[in-house]
Amino acid sequence: MPELAPTLAVVGGGQLARMMAQPAIALGLPLRLLAEAPGVSAAQVIPDQLVGDHRDLDTLRAVTAGCSVVTFDHEHVPTEHLHALEADGVAVRPGPDALVHAQDKGVMRERLAALGVPCPRNAIVTSAAEVEAFGFPCVLKTTRGGYDGKGVWFVDRAEDGAGDWAEVCAEAFAVARETGVRILAEERVDFRRELSALVARSPSGQAAAYPVVASTQRDGICHEVIAPAPDLDPDLAASAQQVALRIAGELGVTGVLAVELFETTDGRILVNELAMRPHNTGHWTQDGAVTSQFENHLRAVMDLPLGSPAPRARWTVMVNILGGPDPEVGRLWDGYPHAMARDPHLRVHLYGKEPRPGRKVGHVNAYGDDLEDCLERARHAAAWFRGDLGNESE
Amino acid sequence: MPELAPTLAVVGGGQLARMMAQPAIALGLPLRLLAEAPGVSAAQVIPDQLVGDHRDLDTLRAVTAGCSVVTFDHEHVPTEHLHALEADGVAVRPGPDALVHAQDKGVMRERLAALGVPCPRNAIVTSAAEVEAFGFPCVLKTTRGGYDGKGVWFVDRAEDGAGDWAEVCAEAFAVARETGVRILAEERVDFRRELSALVARSPSGQAAAYPVVASTQRDGICHEVIAPAPDLDPDLAASAQQVALRIAGELGVTGVLAVELFETTDGRILVNELAMRPHNTGHWTQDGAVTSQFENHLRAVMDLPLGSPAPRARWTVMVNILGGPDPEVGRLWDGYPHAMARDPHLRVHLYGKEPRPGRKVGHVNAYGDDLEDCLERARHAAAWFRGDLGNESE
Structure with a gap:
């Protein structure tokens, strides 16, 4: 059956997908949503929807079936699944090789350095000693999964109480071990x-x-x-x-x-x-x-x-x-x-x-x-x- | 269960309801749609929907259940049903006593005349003879149901061929009889x-x-x-x-x-x-x-x-x-x-x-x-x- 317009798959039912729905109405662009739960922000306003887990490849394949393009409300879809969708013939936009720079701060810093783009001084650190060697004050970030202040720690050697910084480091490295990510140290920019x-x-x-x-x-x-x-x-x-x-x-x-x-x-x-x-x-x-x-x-x-x-x-x-x-x-x-x-x-x-x-x-x-x-x-x-x-x- | 916002029922799935969906998203106002068929313009973009006939009171009651307010994409809901919904406690906006002036051109002309609002000269006509008495050139309109050029006839006594105008009148009165509406004659305004x-x-x-x-x-x-x-x-x-x-x-x-x-x-x-x-x-x-x-x-x-x-x-x-x-x-x-x-x-x-x-x-x-x-x-x-x-x- 001929169609008025291609359908765009959108992974993630947050407010960003919700706000994509407004111009999609004007453009006559049908959206198909993968929502993490029934009734989430975008699921309230996009009729063509599936509820499921964006970490599951079969679910991603189900929502993109018949769609020529897939895009995202968030950056949490595993890179290997994005490659699999591309192999299926779906245009993944942004593509996995670009998206990884928004998913992984370590990869991002490395690439920007290679491009000569000015960044805060930074290094991957694996121990409190390395944080100390990097220098204070600094910021520790999980390379993946942080947002809106989560996965971020401000570290400073307080003049009136040594030891606190080590506790903060311990917490950050514990989170990193638990979630299988790395810790990036960055200078605190003035x-x-x-x-x-x-x-x-x-x-x-x-x-x-x-x-x-x-x-x-x-x-x-x-x-x-x-x-x-x-x-x-x-x-x-x-x-x-x-x-x-x-x-x-x-x-x-x-x-x-x-x-x-x-x-x-x-x-x-x-x-x-x-x-x-x-x-x-x-x-x-x-x-x-x-x-x-x-x-x-x-x-x-x-x-x-x-x-x-x-x-x-x-x-x-x-x-x-x-x-x-x-x-x-x-x-x-x-x-x-x-x-x-x-x-x-x-x-x-x-x-x-x-x-x-x-x-x-x-x-x-x-x-x-x-x-x-x-x-x-x-x-x-x-x-x-x-x-x-x-x-x-x- | 407490709710974020009241739900607005919208009768009619055309483009006007579709375009209401955009600001409804921004306002956080849930819409519930009564669509005349699956997949019509607004049904593509409003998840909470019912397919049915807006001339059926039970259907209207089903779509307005739990909604404090109902509004419309078009003016074709029968007035008596609107009164019934009001009696059920639903706020009908615009209300039936206002809406009838957009539904029935005869009622509208009468009311505007009573208000002293300037209108083209007009009269309800019931025969070709009355149209002739009203005077040429004029426009005949069905009092109800016309839109986008439908239910409208331009009538003139052509100088070089009498008789045409009578045929046009006959057509208009036939439509009126068939659909149970009246014919309004209006002067052709310069x-x-x-x-x-x-x-x-x-x-x-x-x-x-x-x-x-x-x-x-x-x-x-x-x-x-x-x-x-x-x-x-x-x-x-x-x-x-x-x-x-x-x-x-x-x-x-x-x-x-x-x-x-x-x-x-x-x-x-x-x-x-x-x-x-x-x-x-x-x-x-x-x-x-x-x-x-x-x-x-x-x-x-x-x-x-x-x-x-x-x-x-x-x-x-x-x-x-x-x-x-x-x-x-x-x-x-x-x-x-x-x-x-x-x-x-x-x-x-x-x-x-x-x-x-x-x-x-x-x-x-x-x-x-x-x-x-x-x-x-x-x-x-x-x-x-x-x-x-x-x-x-x-």
Whole structure:
């Protein structure tokens, strides 16, 4: 039977897959979802779905059957399964040889070093003694499986109490042994702020670079994004975009690549992390750019021409909505009357997730000509939904 | 079990319900769909669905069970069923007493006359003799069930061949008898162009008015919309918005109300049609306004504060994509590489419908500072998808 459009398989039912569903509706692109459980964020909004384990090859084969392309909500599908899908004739985008750089920080650091891309000083370490030799203060990271502050340890030799650092090291190495991963040590960079350079790249090699944004993390979780990064030196912005485009090209990334960067106090940029999927630092594009990162991810993996990444407003501010300390199930919906009445220009994005303390359950975007006004509006709304106005950012 | 948000029932699985699904995802608002057949436009994108007949009360009760609110993709649900749902305790939005004015043109004309809203001269007619007495040229319309040029006849006494008009009348009255509706005669208005005034109104009485747009019809089907209407006298624009707000308020409309208007050659506005749902003349809002008509429809029927209807660009042009004379199933998808590569700023919206000659299968939006440029881009893309560039609008 002839079809209106090819079907795209999406592995993972989180909010990123959910937000891909919106442009997929407009593009007339059918999605087939592999969800980790019934009723998860994306499973609420994508009819064609399978519930199963993304670590199981048969399940992956079932969800990609009849699909020419598969893409991802997360980076946790085992590399060998991705190769098996490719051998089956499914286009895996991003492909396993690119994706491994977002899955394994050790591989990523090695490759970026080979490309001459500036990174924080780093080394694979296997013992507390090696950490000490690497030098303090440093950060220990599991090479695989860490996210949102998990699998990350800050290590310092406190002047007033030796010994603590060794405990932290012991914990990190225990986790590494348990989960069969390595530990990467990285210098603690003296940074002015964190930046993110987001690009989309198609298999044909077309690429689009979004404006470089500034992001604020709290407890390892992205909290706030300002697009574009205020007062960013134009040359530094250009080189951040060039680094992202170069990495996307050299690694053969298809889809969205987010390059998280440190802007150092002495005016350099260093690559912190890579993500090969729509990224929290690109959520502002839903309301602030001509083409959202979610649409450009779909266009890229389907090898369609990319949409313009140009901003639609002078400033766009994104603030994440996290579950508050004392979450109630209906709190987000119940927060609408105030948030919407106060600010008819506010853009709210909820993920259909039950608020639990610290859990990302949505975000708000505010755009306009006045940065302070956008910040105030977005921060107020996010704090309101969190039920936590007393701790509102200033 | 406590729930994150109430569920909204939507009756009808066409493209309007499909396009409600996009803001519903962002709002975290679960939809439950009554689709007329499996796999129709909205059924492709809303997981929680029932297939059945909207003229069957038991089916309507099944789809609204557990929903506090029901809304519509179309205006074809029988009024008595809507009253029955209200008696069951479901909030029907728009309610039956408002909706009847969009369902029955006879009732609508009577009510607008009572309100003193300017309309074309009109009368219910029951015979060819009454049509002759009404005067030529005129338009005959079935009071119920007509849309997109169906149930509409243009009647004129041709100077060179009497008799034709009587045949047209006979056809109209035959259709009326068959379907049990009345025939409304309306004067053929000497109009400069057609305008549309779109408002959203919530049960609490809050209302938001979008900029008045100019629309072009072809063969009774909306073809092109320019937002805002070029060179529209500001006083006339304001009175068009006031008429729409007044009708929404007096009729107790909840959700989106589209008031289609004639701008007469002598500078007046006359109400042509009412629609109480998102409307083709409001599709430009998806990319051209702060809040789309689809989001404001959802916010209105859920009695949430409305979003700003302000435009985001100086001009937005919407052109419908119709099935061409020789449609191929894959033509829309296959049209992407050219359309997207030529215009990275173009916004495309496809409905997941198989192209058949003259069928609405999607639309494009183009926005910017230069109206001629927007028109050229949107018309080119729509003609390209139609496979009909030779007939491109000039």
